[in-house]
Amino acid sequence: MKQPQRIASGGRIDRAAPLSFTFDGETYQGFKGDTLASALLANDIHLVGRSFKYHRPRGILTAGSEEPNALVGLRRDEGQNTPNLRATQIELYSGLDAVSQNRFPSLSFDIGAVNDLLSPLFAAGFYYKTFMWPQSFWNKVYEPFIRAAAGLGNAPRDADRDRYANTYAHCDVLVIGSGPAGLAAATAAAESGARVILCDEQREMGGSLLHENDPSVAISSEPAGQWVEKTLADLAANDRVTLLPRTTAFGYFAQNFVALAERVTDHLADPDPRLPRERLWQVRAKQVVIATGAIERPMVFPENDRPGIMMAEAGRIYLNRYGAKVGSRVVIATACDTAYHAAIDLKQAGIEVDLVADLRPDPQGAAIDAAKAAGIRVEPAMVVTGTQGRKRVSKALLGRVRPDGSVVSAGSIACDCLLMSGGWTPNVSLYSQSRGKVVFDEASGAFVPGPSVQAERSAGSCRGINGLAAVIEDGFEAGEVAAKAAIGKGKRPEAPEVSGGEAGSGGTLGALPHDRDAARVRAFVDFQNDVTAKDVKLAVREGFQSIEHIKRYTTTGMATDQGRLSNMNALSIASTALDRTIPDVGLTTFRQPYTPVTFGTLATTSRGDLFDPVRQTPIHGWAEEQGAAFEDVGLWKRAWYFPKPGEGMHEAVARECATVRETVGLFDASTLGKIEVVGPDAAEFLNRIYTNPWLKLGVGKLRYGLMLNEAGFIMDDGVVGRIAEDRFHVTTTTGGAPRVLAHMEDYLQTEWPDLDVWLTSTTEQWAVIAVQGPKAREAIAPLVEGIDLAPEAMPHMSMQTGTICGVPTRLFRVSFTGELGFEINVPASKGREVWEAVWERVKALEGCAYGTETMHVLRAEKGYIIVGQETDGTVTPDDVGMDWAIGKKKADFVGMRSLARPDIVVSGRKQLVGLLTDNPSVVLEEGAQVTQEARPALKTSALGHVTSSYHSPALGRSIALALVADGRAKTGSTLYVPMPDGPIAVEVVSPVFYDPQGARLDV
Amino acid sequence: MLLIHCPYCGVERPEIEFRYGGEAHIARPAEPSKLSDEEWAEFLYMRTNPRGLMAERWRHVHGCGRFFNAIRDTVSDRFLKVYKAGEKRPDMKKLAAEAAQ
């Protein structure tokens, strides 16, 4: 198939490798080495998208990552369609399937284009103005409209099937950008002996030299392209150098931490499934050289946004690098010399270049002379004042700029492509990200990097150095200096002889003069966000003074290019309107990411099962084999309940609860946090950390410990056993272990460094097997040795050491169910073995294994709190009726002083109570509000909320715990839990529903 | 991600190994019960929250486990000095002057 705009030979494409691809369902041909943009242009396609706000037809504007218009969606399959990719960066592969965006039903006929006719409605700040009143319109009118109109492209529907990798890297010198400055810097640094990473967002390294065809441009008497090849070959041969093409440095963070996104497989038709799609490089560089070049500025004239209107250098890139002609009859509008190179190259390729309209009154120089010599008509003091052509530019309106700045019409000229160049803007994005402050260079009219804040330097045209020889020299110097700073030695390679490639001059900023009705024309500043020169002026008229406010009000510079194309023009327009100088108004800050980054690259491997570590107990496999359902508790997988065939959760939990109360149940408590507290001052330390008294706790005794933070609020609880005079076995809540250890370490290290105590986390060293129920003793009796289980030898809240099944154990007599209970602590490696032995006994006694849900129900029946469920960081011991846990004679403990603060002793605080619904089958919703009235008036405060709620098999009805203001005094009264279906009446009762005397514990 | 120098390990390690511990040099009163409510509230809740240099506690939680102190500039997010727990607060004016150079 033909590619009508492809030149016969030349360019860096592989003409031996034709590829077919589709755009909006039509099939086209391109070549390996094309971008989607160059292949579309070779097929004479300019119209590729609709603009964001006005849905105006838009074409390809640039040849780089700053492209604002040519955003397309790429489809591989449902999980792999990617919206908003820049066609200028997409490498062509066989079968590539691209679709245009922001149009319905089709690109050439788009209903949303009606917005263009309604443009007066969409002026700057239209969101703020249009959608203000009335309030009732928000839900029904404004929000649906904004949602329908907002956003580009369509997000994928399915989960992303691709893999994303992550690499940490360290280097002496990171060079960002591989144009002449970057290549020179990398070469100098590498030859100095530094470890170098050189990255570039493009497929090929070489930057502007990749399209430098001018035979008069030579480096070391060789064409520029050969110097690139040779330099890259030398770098590739150096094993201290890592070359990363297709890799965008998107974030410059503190201490020279730079994030790179490498596109590994996006350019392949049939990627190896073993490869990741993208790779995140987290680079810590001793020194960074930023060599990101300069970006050509659009000219702001009316209707400057039609398809076929492009940047001049882009026209040259498509021709020289990709062999694609951007038009057949080309007009060039410029204010600087570089556009003349485009004029000459296009003319030489046989394209009619009918006019170079130069804004400047008297442009002079070698480039201008060369263009004239090539027979190109050059008109000074000429400006484009408008364009025509619906889906492609067809005519440019011309004006003559008179010495007083006014413009008179100079007729029009037909064209199918209009190239423009307003000059060059140094690309200071990454310098700005490094927190450097740009300074305004009056001579060049550009912002350039100021002093370095981090260990970095800019080289080449990103810091305003122009001309090939100067840029290469600047790169060598930057590489040498960076290496010197990083490794202590630097070497400057001998500067190659450079001919040609001289720096041009010229450039313009802001809106250009014209002779049209200013109220009726639109000259675009930010193409992607559809911001016009008028919008910026309007923002100033409406009182916006700060450039940061103007940016947000108009949205100029807030598109994916972050204003790399538009900022300087917008700034110039604003500064004129504000009647202040450009440096006085100042540039907005560039932020990460440089270009959009996929979520996959940022998440890397932290997805699905790998999102968080999974913690499993030694008993986990057994529970799995038994068909347990699991729940997540922090990072732990805990057995939730053990359904028998045909049982749902409700039936299983009811059976498990009844079995524990009647015979015996087996529960895996291994997730409990455990800390070994050892040392001569261990008891004194615990005495200060917990509310309870510890000094007199006998060896072999257990105590329930309550821990407060310094503000007096409950932060954790757990049973503590005294193993020896100087050794305690501390348990914490499952989720609280790291927090408690950190809290203990904090006080031990920073407040009481004089205490001789050691803290060791032993959570994972112990398996904990809870045996609970009237037959618990009977269950374990045959298995233990060296332990006297008799009630008088081992009463409730005591412990003994010995063996069980021949395994050393710390056996605790403790209960979280209200029944006779033991917790068998054994080394984790023996956990399952002991568990299975105990299980055989439990089975023989017609007991069962139970999970966390049954544990919750049984403890709620007893009114035992769970920290984090009954407490929320604002709850004191008295609030939950646990004053008994406070050592009354203690002079001090963490949080004690706060318990006497006025807000803590005040009456009316929320207190833990039980709630019984009038209807015993109604189970309240946890978190539901509790109120005085059945139907409280609006804005009435709730008395409190439900903290725990279950069906209780022991009581044969629902039970709930709640925190209620002044709750204990309300015992016996009726309160309400208002729900969407109506209020539920509840009676306030004691939080202990079952065996309030504790008789069942004492057996 | 910041690099933080642990004065105990003597090495620079990434921020994820550390846990922030709030303002430094706020000693727990020796006898809290002797403090008025106002004095106790001052100790509990009031912090300087400076714009500029701040002495703060960090813990090398995924390393040696030790608490230490650091002087960090809350504007630039740069660490100017780290020192062991128990050591005196450095001369902040001098540090600020050095940092300004």
Ligand SMILES: [Zn+2]
């Ligand atoms: Zn350390």
